[in-house]
Amino acid sequence: MDEERNQAVFQKFKKTCVPLIGSSLITPSSVGNVVQLLMELTETLREVRASHYRLTSSLISYIFFPLSTILRRNPSSEIPDQILENVITIFTIILEEDWWWNCDLRTWEQLFMLSGAIVTGIETKGQGKTRSDETKDVAVQALVALLRERTHEECRRYQKDANNAMARLAEIKGHVQGANFVPVLGQILDSSLATCMSHHLPLQRHSLQLLDLLVRIYIPDGLSPSVLPGIISTMVKVALGITPSKLSSKGEVVAGALTVMQGIILRAIGDDICVQEGAVRDVNDLDDLTQLATGATEDSAPGTSNSPYATRRTGSWLRGTASQLHIAINSMTSLTSHPNPIASRALVNFSAAILNGTSLTLPQTRPLLLSFLLALSLSDFDSVAKPAQDSLMELLSPSSQVHHALWQTMIQMARDHLAAIPRLLPAHADAKVEHSAKVIEAICALCVTLSDSSHSQGRGLSHLPSISLGIGKLLGPTGGIEKWGWPLLSVLELLPPAIVVTDSSGMQLLLENGSLDLPATAFPSMALKNVASQSTFEALERMMRSLGRASADECLYAAEWFIGVGLGGRTNMSVAALWCAAKLLEGVSGVRLGTPDQINMESSVKSNRLSKLARGLARSLSDLWEESEQEEMGEPAQPTANLDGLQDENLLIEYRKGLAPITLGGRGSQGRPQRGAVKQPSLHKAISLQLISLTCGILQSRSTPLFIYTLYPVLHSIVAEDSYVTETAAASLAFISYSTSFASPRNLVLSNFDYILDAVSRRFTRRWLDVNATKVLVLLVRLAGRDVVDRASDVVEECFDRLDEFHGYEIVVEGLIEVLLEVVKVVEAEDDAHVVHESAFKGEGDLLPGKQRLDAFFHWFHHRHDSGEEQDSEGHGPAPRRPWGEEHEAPKAESAQEKEGDKASDPMADRPPTPAQALTKQIVSRSLYFLTHGVPTVRARILLLLCSAVPILPESGLLPSIHHAWPFILNRLSDPEQFVVSAAAQLIEALAKHMGSFMSRRIWEDVWPRFRSMLNNLEAADANNALARRGRGAVGTESSYTHSHRLYRSMLKTMTAAVKGVQAQDAAVWDLTMSCRRFLSIGAHDELQMCARDLYKAIGQNNEDAVWLVLSATTQTVDGSVAFMLMERWEIEANVNVVLAGLEDT
């Protein structure tokens, strides 16, 4: 079977080998043929190999023969690259296979020399041409195949023992390391260093592979120190991509280079070999120590020095090399951010291996390598981060030899990096800052993982406190925070973000429509002045957080220190301090400020110390809002001075980077504090709000008692002018309600309105009037509605007291009146507050026949002195109408009331005012004085306020005030401002509507004459108004939102109510009927037409004839005597018909 197969394979090879021998002498004409044959042979070999057929040695010899013939018969310069390539490829394939195991060393050496010659270019020396990269690549591959150690799997495949492979490798190694061979080796080494800089990627890759093999296995111990510098410098170049090809290094290449470096470093300067040669000493036990103490410098081990090319490892050599090596490794820092995970992983392995292998020889490189590992352990790629963490854990676990040294280094690194950040930040060295931040973060993360793992596995328990303690020490009382804190704060200059993305609804809209169910928004982020990239800023944030997380309660000292600084002022330094404190606390507590969806609330048990700090913090932060107003008022000059300073600085049009400008003399010393004293009140507010939210996040449901203090600042900031503060406040509110498990911010406010009210009321005192407090109150009244109103009376009273005192200040007055208006609106919205004012008059004269009317008069005449109150409440009280005859029962009812005290049963008596009514009454009576306020908007607002109060108040409460203020109200009708007039008309309308009988006389006597002249004026004014309706007979304006439209409407409604209310003099009615005709025109606004129809219907109830006459005469010629009334251009026919039809129906 085997025989048969051997034969078959042999036949296959024979087909190509025979003609190959035939054309072994290469002529230009035969090149193509030879190449063809060689390729066929290669193909056949690959096929055979794929079929797992093992070439016998005879077959190998058979194949080898034609190839060797070609090489022998032609001078190497004559052999074209293509042929050489193919020949060597075939060698490689065979070597990969069985040949490596059994070819004799001479053949092996020949092949080695051949490939080596091609790689080094010796073979073509002096002939002015070099082999192509492809050829060299093939040669390098052949070398690799020659030198490579075989894996266990391969051993199995070739049914060889692993020992066989070892033996064979040792054999080859022995041969290579032989004194004669070393120069060859050096040559190969040199040329492969050259080829690995090639831009031909396969060549580069294979060269690195070759180098790795050489360095790892074949270079003698003595030689490795000699080749170390060269290899390292080349490899650094390769890894960093500083090759002549200028291409950035591929991940695989970087990995290869790092592996080579790792190999040579460990070989050349590793602990083991150096200890062995006496360059360093390993002190492991007492004996070692005594040896060290006795200082017995034993002679360095001989033996190794006999090699001619060897370098001796001595102490001075070590020092020199180590520092050079450090520089080289240092230059690879940028590799930590290599985008390719393969490269990063290689760096992990490299760092870990070097750390593990050179703890004695390269102590100064340790932090560097650790920093690589740490930075990589935070990589986004899990495939990088995980190995990095694992190797760190491995290195730091007690089982590792180097962990003592590493721990110390680690803490020192944390310290150093922390100290470095203040230097790097102003230099705009983003990358370095980010690196430092990441290193610190990684160290802290390591502590956390270690402690976690120790909890879960119980390993390293004895060990873990040391690092946490270390970090804790850094942030604790003995950490010297005063030393590193100030520099850090002085360079952390926070800025508000350039753009604040506000929700489309916005806070101002919130004031309009009262919805507080905001969508949960994230806290708007800040930016650092000295940091351009967001990622660096985030790295700094994460750094602070992880510091907090790692040191747990220890860092509360630092947090307190930061808070202390932060609360000391409102400068950028305080902002930075609060920022640091916030991040530390976030770390300690595990609470992260974000949108509620993102919050990952860890239900970890918060320590007492933390809770205590949080509580104190919430209070002291809230106190800031108490001081703020005074402070802002107190120092108006300060900001301008700073502004000047800033402008001075800005005059220099240059981008200063890195170096701080030094000016000699006094000015220089002035410069710095000025920079540190830029006030950032809004940023300070925002960060304080964040901290407040954070405390709520920490305390969760236990923070509810703190709402006394914390809620007001948040609400106050929601109505602030700065959109950044507003947005932060909105986010805070959402966060707070989430963390204290309220369903929505609205619920939060509703449940705690008493606290807010309390806070507001404190800000309405004479000594302290906060204009924004009025806005908060408006917000609150809108939200909480009647509950607030019931308890707000003394706040309202304070409002008025302040109004009295500050009536000259428009902004205060506006704010306060807004509150009052809001209160009245809320009261109005309540159902039970409505008082039914019944219109009294229904044309008595017509209803009762003459005799009865007279009787009624007499009856009234006799009883008119009965009781004032009775008279007052007569007819328009909330009582149902009753016949006149029952009038005398009223006193009885009164006595009954006295007896029973049951006031509700007595319809004639005024019910005691509800708190809301009392409040409204209070508002009305006190706001009347503002009817003559100098500012027109205030006048209009007061009128509107009264207008909304009319439907709410019982007459006994309202009428005296109105009576008192009547002249003022009336005078508003001749106010120079249109909107005041319109507001006054609205008030009169409301009065007429709700208390007609009281008003009608005043209306006919006082108001109507004014209205009439106003109507005339407006008619004239409309002609010139741009908004006026166009077209024939048009009346009023197009829009229903103009003042003139409102005015018309109010007038019509007022007069309707007046007509209904009282029997007027005929002359006046006639006048009215004549004046309002034009509103029936179909050219008028629909609403006005409707009002006008109502008016005419109302007039028609009393005086149908007049209406008929006027309307008919306007539309058509009724009679010559009334022809003057004809106004056809108004086109009022349609409405006239409606009105007349309506009148006929009744």
Place this chain on the structure above:
Amino acid sequence: MPQDRPSAPAPSHRIQSHSSPVNVVYISEDNERIYSADASGLVAITSTRTLRSLASWKAHEDALLGIQEWEDAIVTHGRDNKLHVWRSVREPRVALGDSAALPGLQMTSLLYSMDVNALNYCRFSLCPLPAAQRTEDRSALIALPNLVESSLADAWTLPSRQRLHAAIGKSEWSEQPAADGRAGSTRGMPFLHTHLWIIMSMHLFQSADAELRILMGYEDGSVSLSRYARKDKKTSVEGIGWEAIWTTKLHLESVMALAVTPDNTVALTASADHIIGRYDLLVKTPGTELATACVAHKTKSVGHSTITIRDDGKVCAVGGWDGKIRLYSVKTLKPLGALTLHKGACQALAFAHTTSSDAIPEEGDGEDITEEEKATRSRWLVSGGRDSRVAVWPLMSFTRT
């Protein structure tokens, strides 16, 4: 006012529990609860931590005259001639299961009540007995106006509601009335009431030698200190056994309020006039000493409706009809400052109590409030006014440093 003195504070909080004039305020011994009561009979208990009502109920049909927490009970005294004793209300344990649910108002229940005479607006005076003297039905004495005669006082026991002493002050009527109070006192004789002036205010206490004493302020502006001299009988009727130690009249108008230091050494009275009377209660015998022991201090304000003394006996607060609260030193009656908020008369004042810091720290919720906050709270003054406002004032300690 000198520049170096800090300006008077604004109230730190307002309690919005009342819609009628507030007549009474009181702070519990541990400073945890503020009691306030108004003219409509509504009593509200407010937690000093959350400043929210713990309970609010209509205790009386008419205005409250007095309220006091006594161990596990609350004593309320109203103008409806009732004295009720209620079960006290405690702060609920914070948020079970960390839920944010707000605890609702608690209900209190009536333990027992007494019919009393409240015609003269005179508040009761409670004197808890020391532990050694307590029995099952007698753990405190309470002084009330006599059921029939408003110018006399009765002393009852609680909780058994037994009248121990009846008509205190009556026995002196039978003696020869002096023509004039001042003359009487100069003769070394106790001043005797020539008219039936009603009692406006009183204070029942036990002196250092466990003798029962009562200090009474009268409508005519006089104040008298009486003691129960009989050792043999525990009870008395018709005021027998009670003898006046001294009587003096410093005020021109009726005594509106009376306050005694916790150690019962000094009493102060406020009146409708501009005088504040200061009485040294340690004076045993009337005589020349009395003139120095009872001093009328003239103030610059007229019309004082209430007075209270702080626990340390150093500072007193006087509420005026003008709504101002004036602080004075108890020793010298030197004005310390004025607090302005109330629009109507300030009718009720109460100082928080100085709690000793070495008291047993509460476990569990003890960290809800820091020592510092506790210290601040112990300097609170609570005021209630006719304008139905209750305000909390954080005061400075007034101690010299």
